[in-house]
Every structure is written in structure tokens, then in C-alpha cells.
Amino acid sequence: MENLFFYIAAILAVASAGSVILQRKVMYSVLSLIVTLLAVAWMYAMLSAPFLAVVQVILYAGAIMVLFLFVVMMLKYEKTEIQRFRPGLLWCTGLLVAVFFLMKLIYVINRASSLPPKVTTLPPDFGSIKSLGGVLYTQYLLPVELTGILLLVAVVGVALLSGIKK
Amino acid sequence: MEITFPAVNIDSTVPQLIVALFAILALLVEVFSRSSRMVFATCLVGLHIALLRSLMQWGRGIPYESSLLAVDGYTTFFNVLFILIAMITLAISLSYVENTRVDGGKYYPLVLFATLGMMLLVSSMDLLMMFLSLELLSISMYMLVGSQRDKWVSTEAAIKYILTGAFASGFLLFGIALVYGATGTISFSKMESILGGLTGGVPPMLQIGIALMMVGLGFKIAMVPFHMWAPDVYEGAPTPITGLLSTGSKIAVVALILRLFSNPFIQVSSQWVGILWVLAVLSMTLGNVAALLQKNVKRMLAYSSIAHVGYLLVAFITLSTRGMEAILLYSAFYAVMGLAAFGCIASLTRAGGSTTAGEGERLKAEDYTSLGYTQPVQAAILSICLLSLAGIPLTAGFIGKLYLFGAAVNAGFVGLAVIAVLNSAVSLYYYLGLMLRMYALPGRFAPAEEPVGSLFGKLVLLVLGVTIIALGIYPTPLIGAVKGAVTALSAL
Amino acid sequence: MLAADQYLMVGVVLFGIGVIGFLTRRNVVVLLMCIELMINGAGLAFVSFCRQTGSLEGQVFVLFAMVIASVEIAVGLSIVLLVFRNRATLDVDEMEVLKW
Amino acid sequence: MSRGVLQYAPTCPERKAKEMDIAHWPVLSILILLPAIGAGLIFLIPWTEEFFPRVLALLVAGVNLLLSLALFRAFNPASGGMQFAERRDWIPDLGAGYSLGVDGISLFMVLITTFMVFLALLSSWGEVERRPGLFSGFILLMEAGLLGIFLSLDLLLFYVFWEIMLVPMYFLIGLWGLENRRYATIKLIIYTMGGSLLMLVAILSLYFLHHAQTGTYTFDIVQLYETSVPAYALLPMGFAFFVAFAVKSPLVPFHTWLPDAHAEAPISGAVDITGLLIKTGAYAFLRFFLPLFPDFSASYAPLVVVLALLANLYGALIATVQNDIKRLIAYSSVSHVGLIILGIFVLNLQGIEGAILMMVSIALSSGALFIIVGMLHKRSRTKDISQMGGVWRDMPLMGGFFMFFTLASVGIPGLCNFVGEFLIFLGAFRVNVIYGVAASFVVVLTAAYLLWMFWRVMFGPAPERARTWYDLSFMETVTLTLPAILVVLIGVYPKILLDRIEPSASALLVRAEKKLALNQNGSGLAQKEMLKKQTVIVMSQSPERSEGEAKQ
């Protein structure tokens, strides 16, 4: 059963990811990406990370994708490179190298049999909001605060770039 | 489950906090006063306070909380260095920002945020902390690069930088994931003990993880072949930011690499020393040869900074105390030289800088013809920088190179040292060539040109120039500091 | 119970597809999406390792990675807007004033 | 030895007081710093100013010349060791010191440097048209660098001066050069920098080797002398040093930068200084190469000697067919340098003394020739010999000086070059008859091409445009008279030099021999034997000779 769920999710994720890079229109790419993200969220849930799955859905598939959609629709960029597509040198070598890279990655990681032994029994609240929060606000308090600053930087930066002046 | 806050020694991170605080304060100042000079002043005051506070920590290792941040002599050394870099960047930005109509109110705080990123990066003891501070640094830099909104090159540089940068971050993240997978931890110290206890060969997962991390980190320090963005971004960015990019952000990542690779990853050094050997040679050679052909001064310096990364790697792969000292020393020297050089270029920008590419700035080598006679101060300082970059004795650059190559020779990498010195010889040609151009004797009736650059800017440059010479003649104090810092690093 | 290897492999493939996309597509927005794919691939790897080792650090990392991703996207898109305002293009190959 | 002490016994209290004075000054530092500070001051004066900086430069150079003469006076000729030594820590972490000292070998290099710099400034007085102040500043910087090279006793300090010298040289050629200057500067940089940076690696290797052997980090040359270089490192290290010095010297086949540098440097003063620059190579062979790598020197001496002889012949051959007068003299320098290197690498007292004497002599005679060519160039605006001829008619005074210095270069006894040449021949002849024969034969060629040059420039019917070429001005006459006096002085009474050189030169040989005895591994036994024999001769002969002189 679990296998089935996994394979459905995996195929969904990979297929929609492929779709992201194959779609002619950006809008379709965005929509495909949303599917991918949801599939990933699904797998998070299966990997005992329920909280992450939720955040993935809300933050990623929700917020970020809206941002993408918004930009895509705002820009009304109709020209797609597919219309003028000609597989040049760059495209060919790019594809070749990237595919080779992927193959290599898969090959090597496949051989990586020396993973630490799988923990068979996880604590019941593993990956729950409470357990994560416990770690976040104790051990990783500083990163959390740093994230705040990061977001502030993003705001300031966007303001700087979009020329918001009082 | 009871949540207990870990015992945190806030005292140890006060400099970082001050920087963050003043950055936010500066933003508030901007909101209320609308004067970018006020913002500038706030930032500068904040940096001074942070500098003083950092100096108070000098030579003392203050534990913060061992798994995330290491506040030790090494960190303090770099904190001081980064604060100084930030101060210089601000100082050389002042007239440039005003000339080129950049929104200073946000520009200056972003420089501070970037500095914060560097400071945290150096003290990271954890892959998460490392990743976050690296991103803080990078994102601030993306924005700063694009801060000349009405100039296309700046925007293009920003988009190129963020695209490639994010791409590299992806590699870094995946690399971290694999390393985490192979070791089961993200803490440096735990990782070290785990890797130390490794038996039966290095897991391929770890190999690939380190490789991918090298891609991400190599991108940040513009190491060949991950350097391609650098010339473009350096050219397009506002010149003081180019200075910051080529010094601060690079040095911060180098410092991190030192901590990461010389502690946890040193256990598997056989895996990556060889490849770094090759990359060091490539970086030096490609950087120098490209700079040799380059006619655009900012790009030339960009390529030369790629070459300098190669020199740093030469010392790095010796993995010796001596090498670490050399890197620290050279980083400090390089910070001064690079900032001063870009500062000179920034300060030579003619007033009323405008919207299209390069106008107002002196980018082409021809723009520098006979500059020594019309803009004597900047030309003189730039000459000192060039001499120092070339490694001519009695400048800081020479001492730095001496230490770098000395480390290589000491560790038995004589072949590498030979390649490095030959590269150094090649580099001399373009550095001195630019100098020669600056002092080309003007014709009798050469048109007079008004001196440009503010008095403040010139003063700052003068101080930098004198520092280069002074360090070249009497580097002992700095060497002492460096030795202390390295001791702290190896005492981990 | 499934081996984490399989999830990991999905992560690897997502990462790889992101890389392939980045190298072959020309639309800036698509490039940013490819980076999202890469980050998600990494996230999947993290979580699968997490499951494997039973430590929470991976999940925490993914959480932060999401934040980073969103910040990068926000900044990236704002720069894209700037680009579009200037040149009315999203084709990354047309951004080549800066070269040699 | 006792002779010198007697000679210098303080005869009157005043004299003694004076000597004490100079001995207590850091006189060597002043020698180096004075021109450096002078240059700094000159760079601060607005560069459009023409008169004041030149006077300042001349003043500084003059004071330095006087100072070096005082040094000469206070120098104790009986001692073969370092005198007026100064040592301070520079970079204690590295064990690098600011260590200066002068002995019989460097004393005359210092003197000739201060003298030639003064002369260069004097000769460039009316010659530099654009930014003469800047020009003088660079010349002074060169002086500081040159003196630094000749005085430093610390390998790192030496290297510092060695490299830093190139910068003013580069600018002198690059800024005031003729149309082909770009090419000349590129070559200068590629050759000299490539060579010296390789040497840096070798210096560092030596430094770490020394540490491995003794446990101390030091660049002090006296301590480094004691380092024994293992056989595997000997060849690469020695080679790196050798190439660096050979490029600077310049020994064929590393010489091709020199003719360009000489030909493109427009101002005679600058050329003059180039002449000094190339002496640093030969000097470095003596000061550093021989004592550091006596085994290398001994094993490869035949090779080097053959190379030197080739250079000697080759330079002469090529000089013969030059049409550019500056190139001609440059190639004659190449030829002479071959002779100097020969003198050094025959590894005996006569050879070394001859080489030192020759360095001084060539600086004088070739330098003066360059100055004359510069004066000729100022009038004729050409370096092409075929455009000259018959110059004597309108410029008999210049013709006289030209003839005089040409003859000096040819090696007429009684003028300076002869003494050095003869001692080198003798040194070579004693080692191997063939060396002596080959070296002396080139003298015939030297005479041929130099006098042929003189003929083509000075004799024959004068071209029409030569009518406007006026004879030497008073200033120019003074400029040429000063070296002329020295040329005769050294030619007639070289004892002044030889007496002071000899203790140091024999000390050098003794040291090399001692070190050689320590490293009794490797090949070249015959050479070693020879070196040993020489030392014995040196040791045994000197008292005899002093007795003989006492009799006189």
C-alpha cells in the first residue's frame, strides 16, 4: 500500500517536474510546478514529516506559487522561447551535460550503500509541530531570528529595487 | 515536552547584534529623516561601535553555544576585518552613491546586512547557520548589485548574479543534504568526530556531497570554472559594491571554507586536495591570462581577483598552519588592496553619472591615459594598489605572496609554487601596463581636467594607500594577529 | 516500510530535472522555477535522510530552505520585474550587454 | 693582512674621531634611504615644475656620492668580513632581518652606483624634455634599489630590492622610451620577472631547508651559507638562482631583453642605469650563488664557463653587424658580461678580482659611451650609424672623449678595462688553457667592432646636416671628464680597488671551499680540487706578497 502511494507520488512529482521544463507557456509551467510541490508535500507526509508537508502546501504551493502566478500574469509575456526555439550549441551541450550530470548523480547515489542504518522506531511525535518547535526555539533559535532579518532584507531589497521612495 | 532555552552567552555575539541593530536603526532613520547622509552616519557609527566591541574580544575565545556559533580568535579576527571592510565600503560609496543617484537610504543598511552575513558566516559551526548566513550575504549582495535601478548594466548584473547564485545555492543545498545524509549531522564538531571515526573508505554520498558543496562555495569565491559570473557582475555592479564583492564576500566564504575543510572535512582531505590543486592552477592561469587581454579596467580587476583566489587556494591545499596563516594574512591584505583599487575607480567617476552603461565611470583602459597628471591622488593610490596586487616588494601584496608561496614550498608543493610565481610574473604585465598608461607623459597641450572625487573619499583612499605600504614594510603586528587567529582555529 | 533510498532518488531526479531545465530554458521565470525544483529535490533528500536517521535536523533544515527559497524568489522576481520594465523581455539570452 | 692594519693605524686623533663618527652612523641605511626619501620628496613636488626637482635630485645624488666616498675612506681594507654591518629584525616571524653590510666586493659596487647615478642625473640635465622632475625621481629610486641590492645581507631583503628595482626601470623605459618602448618593457618584465620569481621559490626552498637542518627560520645570508643542499634539490634550486642572475646579467641566451631595453631607453642617464642594473646579476653570482651553491658552481662550472665564453664571442659577433649604435654597445655589454661571468666561474682569486674590477670598469666605460651616444642622439636625432660619420669635424671634443672611452672598452692597458680583463684571462688561463685562449681571442673582435663603430660614426666625410651639430657644452664636458678621470685612475692604479677586494674575495673562496669540503658528495671532483688548490694558494701567497711589498 505504502509502495503504491509512494510510486503514485513519485511518478506525479517527476512527471509534473518534467512538465515544468517542457511546457511552452509559463503559466502551464507554474501550474505543473504546483503539482510537483504538492507531490513533494505528499512524500514529506509519508516520510514522517507532517509539519513540513503542511508548510510545503501553505508556503510553497500557496504563497510562492501565487507570487509566480501574479508575476506571470502581470507581465503578460506572450513570447515564449519555444516559438523561436532553435537547438543551438548551448542548448545541446547544456542538455548533454545536465543529463550526464543527472546520470552520474543517480549512478553514484545508487551505489551509496553505506547509509546509516535506518532507524526503525521513531518517536511518535517525530516531525510534529511540537517536536520541531521544540528544536527550533531552543537549539535553532538564532537561525530563526536570522530568518527574520533575512526577510527584512528581502523587503528592504525589493523596496530598493522597485524604487519605492517616500 | 518542556522547552528550555539553551545557555546562550549573548555577550559573545554583541558585535553582530550591534551591526544588525544599527542596520535596522538606519532603516528607521531613513524612514524619518529622508536624508541618506544621516543613514550613512548611523551606519558608520554602528560599525565603529561594533569595531570597538570586536576589538574588546580580541584574542579571547568566548563560547557562545558550541554547536551553532564559534566566537573565538578566528572569528574575532574576521569580524574586525569585515567591519573594516564595511566601513571602507561605506566610505568609498558616499560620493559614488550621490553621484549615481542610488537610493542610499537602503543601500547603506544593506551593506551592513551583508556584513552581518559575513560575520555570521565566519563563526558558523553548523551547516544550517552557514547556509543561512551565506544566503543573508548573497541576498544582500544581489540587491546591492542591482541598486543602480536606472542603469541597465546594474540590473543585468543583478539578474545574472541572482540566477547563477541561486543555481549555485541549489547545488550547495543538495550537497549539504548529501553530507547530512552521509554523516547524520549538520554540526561541524559532530561531523568531525564522525568522519574521524570513519573506517572502510569514504562513502560515495559524502564524496558527492562535498563535490556539490564545492560547486556552491566555489561559485561564491569565483573559482574557475565557477567564476564566469564574476566579470559580468563586477562590471555591472556599482563600483564600491564590486569592491565589497571581490573582497568581503569572497573572504568570508574563504574563511568559512577554511573552517569547514580544515576541520570536519580534513578527515577526507585526500578526496579533494587533488581537485583543488587543478582548480587552483586553472584559476590562476585563466584569471591572469584573461586579465592580460582585458581592456576594461573593472573586468580586468575581476579577472585578477579570480587569479588571486587561485593564489589563496595554493596555500589552502597545503592544509598546514603556515598555509592558514598565509591565507588569513593575504585575505586581509587583499581586502585593503581590492577595496582601495575599486575605491579609486569609484572615486574617479565623473559627477552627474548617468543612465547608460559606463558613462561617467572610467571603465576603459584608455580613460586612464595620463591620469596621473590630472587626478594625482587617485592615480597614486591606484598605482600602489596595482603594485601591491602584482606583489612588488614593500607593498602588502608582496608579504602576502611570500607567505602564500612559502607555505606551498614548505608543504612540498614546489611545482604549484612555480606555476604560481610564473602567473605572478604574467600578472605584472597588466598591472604595470595600467600604471604605465596612467603616467604616460601627456603632450604639451593636453586638455586640463578638473580633479574629481570628494576630499573625504580621497582621504580614505590615502589612508588605504598608506596602509598598504605600511603593511608591506612592517607587517609584524598583523602577522601576530593572524597567528593568534589560526591558533584559535586549530584549537577547535 | 520503504527504504529512504527511493525517496532520495526522487529528490535526485527532481534536482536533476531542475538542472536540465535551467540549462535549456530561456525564460527567466522558468529558470527561477527550475531553481525551486532543485531546492525541492534537496528538501526531499533531507527529509528522507531524516527519516533514515531519526534526527530532526534535516526537517529543520528544510524549513529554513523553504524560507530561503521564498526570499530568493521574491527578490528574484522583483529583479525580473525591473528587467522587464527596462527591456520588456524575459528571455535570459537577451541579457547579454555584459560580456567579455 | 697586517699591512692594511698598519696602513690604517690612526695617525692623528682627528682622523680617528672622524672614522669613529661614520662608523657609528647607520651609514649604509642612510645611503639607501637618502635617495628614496629624495625621490619621495620629488614626487610630492608638482610635476610640472622643472628646475627645482632636478636640483634636488642632483643634490641628493651628490650627497650620497660624498657619503659613499666617506664610506670608502673609513673602510678597513685589511678585513675580508662585513663592515658597517647593521642588523635589525624586520619580520621576526619569518626570521627576515634588515641586515646590511659592506665588504670589499660590494664597496666598489656602491661607489660606482653613487657615482654613475650622479653622472646620470648630470647627463640628463638638458636631455629630458618632458617631466624631468619625475625622471629624476625614478633615477633616485633606482639608486636606492641598487644600493639595497649591493648592501643587503639578508636574502629576503635582497630579493625585495632586486624586484623593486624593476619598477623605476620599467617606468624609465616605458615613459620616456622611443617608439618601440612597449615591446622593450614587455621583454624586460617577462625576462627579469620570470627569472626572479623562480628565484623566490628557490629562496623559500633554501629557507625551509635551512630550517629543517638547523631548526631556525632565517633569511640571514651568513647563516644560510651553512645550509647544505641535498643532491636532489641542488640542480633545480641552483638552476633557479642561476637563471635569475643570468637573466639580469644577462648571459646568452637570456640576453635578448637587454638590447631592446638599451636601445629604447632614450635618455643616456637611463641607459647608464641599465648598465648598473646588469651588474647586479654578476654581483649576485658572487655574493649569493658561489657561497650558497659551491657544489653546483664547482660541478657545473665548466658548463657555465663555456656559456660565458659563448656569450663573450656571441655578443662580439652580433655587435659587429649592428647598425643601431645603442644596440651595438648593448651587445658589447653582453660580450663583456660573458667575460665577467667567466671570471667568476673560473673560481679563483684572479678571476673573481678581475670580474669585480671589470664590473666597475664596464659601468664606467660603457656608461660613458652611452652618455656620449645620448649626446649624439640629442643632436642628430638618430641611432642609425649609417646616418652619422665625420662627426669629428664639428665635434672634436666629443670625438676625443668618444675615442677615449672606446679605447677603454677595447681594453688598452692603462685604462680601466684592461686590468679586469687581464686578471680574468689569467684566472681562466690557469684553470684551463683553452678558456684563456678563447677569452683573449675575443678581445681582437672587440677591438674590431668597437673601432669600426668609431670609424663609421666619427671618421669619413661629414653629412650635410651635421653642420648644426655643435660640440660639447661645458656641462657635458664636465659630465664626461669625471668618468674619464676614473677610467685612467683605475687603469693606472687599480691597487686601490684590488687591495680592498682581495681579502673579501679570498674569504669568499675559502668559505666556498669549506662548504664544499662539508658536502663531499656529488661529482665535479676535479673542479673541487682546483678550488681547493686555489684557496691554498690564496692562503699561502698573501703573506708572502705583503712581505714583498713591505720591502718595497
Add this chain to the structure above:
Amino acid sequence: MVEATGLFSKLWLVPALPLAGALFNCLLGRQVSNFVVSIVACGSIGLAAALSLLLFNSFLKLPVEQRHIELCMYNWIPSGDFSAPIDLLLDPLSMVMITMVSGVSFLIHVYSVGYMSRDESFARYFFYLNLFVFFMLLLVLAGNFLVLYIGWEGVGTCSYLLISFLYHKQSAARAGLKAFVVTRFGDFFFVLGIMLVFVQFKSIYFGEVFPRAHEVLTPVMATWVALLIFGGAVGKSAQVPLHTWLPDAMEAPTPVSALIHAATMVTAGVYLVARCYPIFQLSPTAMSTVAVIGLLTAVISATIALVNNDIKRILAYSTVSQLGHMFIGLGVGAPAAAIFHLLTHAFAKALLFLGAGAVIHALHEEMDIRRMGALKGHIPATFWTFLVGALAMAGIPGLAGFFSKDAILEASFTNGGVLLWLIMVVTAGFTAFYCFRLFFNAFLGEKRWDPHVEEVHHPAPVMTIPLMLLAVLAAVGGYMGVPHALGGADRISSFLAPVFPPAHHTDGVSSSRLLGIVLMAVSSLSALGGISLAYFFYVMPGNREIPERLRQTFSGVYDALSNGWYFDKVYQVVFVDRFMGAANFFWQAVDTSVLDMTVRGLAGLILGGGEIVPRLQTGLVRWYALFMVAGAVVIMGYLYIF
């Protein structure tokens, strides 16, 4: 060794006086009048000459074993075990030489005052001439090899300067260069010889070398040393095969030819061999080489002189020929005779040159004897003095040349063999012929002057008086060496005897008196025959076409002779052209091509390789990303492989 005391301690003044004169003329000559210049120049030499005579006087009063005085000035080159002081040595040989040199020089100086009076470089001329005398005196007074070498090179230099004195003439410049380089080639051997001496003896003092020569030198080494030293002599004394410079040296003003290229400098080689005689004696090979070279030179140059038409060149070849005689003398073991001949030849040849100078001067720089004639009536003083000189040169009994030449002839008959003697006798006939060919063509017969010459310049008294004095010397100079055969005491030989160790030398004394007289008679006949032939050809009317016919008949021989046996041409092709070719080759092919191209190629390689960088830096983001991925692939590949 005897320390110099009394008058002898002032020995250094002999060379110093001319030096002082030279310095004065060099530094102030242009500021003062020609009169002062000439007073200083002649005065300094005159004083030196007077001092030499005084010294001679005191010298003769010394007992024979004390006639070896050394005066050390200072240590010139001390270096380790090598030391070369400036020291002067006065022994009979140098005594004779300085007297002759200073005396003849003085006369020629005086003559020059008249001859050069209209030259604008008057002071320069006398500077060179004085300097020459200084070096010549230093040469003959030298107490060690290196001081001798100073003088040796110094006279060569002065000779060079004086040959190219008329700088605007290309031929003068060429001749000067040739003289310098060719003699320098000889000096090359000489220097090697000096060094070999030092290596063998550990000393270069004459006083230490010669007495120990027989114990230090092996025969082979003696040959080497002697031949190397002789090499120097061959160059300086213009012996075959290095003789070609001397005829060209006639570009110098005539008094210079008289002084340097006849009387003094060219005889330095003879002096040198005589000085080093103890070494030569140890090696029969070297001795025969000297004799053979001398013989070759004597014959070759005498034959060339037979057909030459240039008045000065005839005399020059004659000089070369006579120098050959002197070397024969040395080679056959009669050094005293050689020195004797040196002296008489100096007087006679100086006289002939000065006379020739007067002729040239009279006919406005005309040098071709075919355009002279009938000068007898115009310049009688010159005519008569020239006649004396020519007779002396030809070896007519009673005059100086006769005695000295016959001393050599006799020695060569005794020690060298009949064939040698016979050739020399024939050569003597040649000598007489060409001397009188010149004489008759110039002074007798009909006027064949250049039509431009309207009036003959009459020599001033300042020119004729030296001529007369020299004529007297040429006439009576021989009486210092009247041979035993004629009842004389051969005082010159006995005076010089301490210098030439008697143990080995056989100075013709052993031969019988009758044989001596017969030999003299034969050679005198030969000389008379030569004179008669010349008279027949050039004075007796209607015979002038005979030599013309002979020339046509033996055109091959004539061409060879008039081209100087083609020495110059061969040298040009074999040495000069080859040398220039090699030089050009090394410059073009090695220096500018190989060496320079290596550098340029290296630079080109760097730059050319660098050209790839601009191509990579396309400005395309994806391209950059591609490189990053490729880099990752490479790194992974590396890690995986290793």
C-alpha cells in the same frame, strides 16, 4: 739586480717627460698657440733624449756586471700570487733602445713642426706623437712583461690614432682599423705568452724569468712560450703573414711613418724577441721559426717593393723586408747583429721617410714616383741626404747599413747555411734596386710632375736640419759595430753581451776573417748590381720601356707582386667576409629569429591561448551555469575515479 741610485733613480723621467708633454698638449693644446705646442712637444722629447744620453754616459762608466738597473715605481696589479708592478729596467739593450728612440723621435718631432705647420689639428698631432714616445720608451724600459705590454699596446694605439689622423679620409680610417686589429691579433698570442710565462714561472719579472728559464721550462714549453711571444712580435713588426697592415699604415702623415712605422714601433717585435732571447735559445724550433718567418718576410716584401709605385709604400715594404732581416738575425743566433741592424735601419729609414716626406711636401702631396723626377735641382738638401739614406739602405760599404746587414749575413751563413745566405744576398740586391729605383725616379730623369704643380715647396730649415743630422747618423752609425773581420771591435756586440747569454750564442765570431771579407764582398756586389740595374732602367735614357716590356712579359708575376702576393684579397675572403657572414647569421638567424621568437612565441602562446577566454565569456547566464554543471561533473568524476 741593482737598485737604482743617483742619476739612475731619475730614470722614470725618460718616459715621464714625453708623457707630460702629451698631457699638456692634450689638455691645453687647443688653447695655446702652435708655437707653444711645438716647444712643449719637442722640448719634452729633447729633454728625454738628453737625459738618455746622460744616462748612457753614466751607464758606460758602470762595471759590466752592474749594468742591470731596476727601478720599481709601484705595484700596479697585485692579485693573490700574481703581481705586476710598474718597474723599469735599464740594461744595455734598453739603454741602446731608449737612446735611439728618444734621439730619433726628437729629430722627427722637430721635422714635424715644419711638416705639420699648416694642419689644423696641430696640437692633437703632437699629443699623439708625444704619447707614442712615452709608450715606446715604456716598452723598451719595461722590467716585466706586463709593463712591456702596456707600452706595446700603447704604441699600437698611438699608431692607430696617427694612421687615422686624417679622419675625413675613409682610407685612413680603414688603414687605422686594419693596423689595430691585425696587430691586436698578434697581441692575442703575446698575452697568452705572458700568461703562460706566469703559469710556468709564477712571476713575470724579466729579472726572475730569464735567469731561471733553462731550469723551469721544458723544451716543449719553451717552444710554446717562445712562439706565443713571437706571435706578438710578428703582428707588431709586420712579419708575414701579419704584414699587410704596414703598407696601408702609410696613410699616416709622413713623419709618423718615419717614426712609428719605420724607426721605432715596428722594431718593437725585434726588441721583444731579443729581450726574450734566453727563452728562444731553449727552443731550436722557435729559433728556426723566427728565421724562416723573417726570411719569408724579407723576400716577399722585397719583391713587392720592386714593382710598387707609391713612394711611401716602397719604403714601407722595404721596412718590412728589413725587419725580416732582423728576425733572420735573431733566428740564426745573432741577436746583437739584429739589434745593430735595428739601430742603423732606424737611422736610414727615418731619413728616407723624412726625405720622402720632403718630396711629397714639395710636390703638393704627390706620392706616385711615376709623376716625379728631376727634383735634384729643386730640393738639393733633400737630394743629398736621401742619397745617403738610400746608399746606407742598399748596404754600400762604409755606410751604416752595410755593417749591420753583413753581420746578419755572416751569422746566417755560419749558422743558417748557404741557401739562406744566398737568398739573403739576392734580397740585398733587390733592396738596392728598389731603393734606387725610387731614388732615380724621384730625383733624376725628366720632369713628370702633375701639371697642377706650379711651384715646388722648399722645405723649411726646421725640416732639413733633422734630415742632415739623420744623414750623418746613417752614414757613420755603422762604426759602433765594425766587425772583427774588418779590424773593428764590434763594440755593439760586446756592449750587448750581458743581455744575451754568451754560453749559447755564436755571433759570427768563430768564423774566419777571410770568410767574412768574402761574404761582404759578395753582398756588396749584389747591392751594386741592384743599383746599376736601377740606373740602367731609369736613368740611362731610352731604357724606361724595358721594365714596361718585362711587366708585360711576366704579367702574372707582376700582378701578384703589385697586389702584394694577394694577401689582402685572401684575408678579405677567408677571414673578413666569413666573419661578417657568421656575424650576420648569428644576428639574423639566432638572435632575432630563434631566441627572440622563442620569447615572442611564448607570449603569443599565452595570448593566443587567452583568446579562448573571450569566447567563453559570452554574457549568457545559461552558459555560465553550464560551466558550473560541467565543473561539478568533472569534480565528481575526479572523486569517483580517485
